[in-house]
Amino acid sequence: MQIVVDLTRCQGCAQCVFLAPDVFALHGEEGLLYAPAVPDDQTERVRQAAAACPVQAILAGEEVTAGGR
Numbered sequence: 413m414q415i416v417v418d419l420t421r422c423q424g425c426a427q428c429v430f431l432a433p434d435v436f437a438l439h440g441e442e443g444l445l446y447a448p449a450v451p452d453d454q455t456e457r458v459r460q461a462a463a464a465c466p467v468q469a470i471l472a473g474e475e476v477t478a479g480g481r
Contacts, residue, residue: 413450413472415458421469428461428470436461 415435417428424442428435435454437445450458450472462470 413452413455413458413474414448415446415450415462415470415472416448417444417446418469418471419444421467423467423469425466427464427466428458431461431464432457 422442422444424438424444426438428444428446429438432454435447435450435458439445458470458472462468462472
């Protein structure tokens with residue numbers, strides 16, 4: 413699974429960090445870091461994180477690209 417986060421939409425709510433801390437991390441107060449290639453054992457957590465994002469900034473799928481939104 414691949415993910416792309418629209419950092420212009422991300423508001424640093426950190427729901428993704430709480431739900432999938434092995435994939436997402438906050439840098440500073442609002443900067444989000446993430447691993448675009450999701451390990452197989454984190455797939456369900458990332459799906460939950462994408463669903464929980466209040467601004468729907470996370471796009472997850474098998475072949476996600478930066479322009480895929």
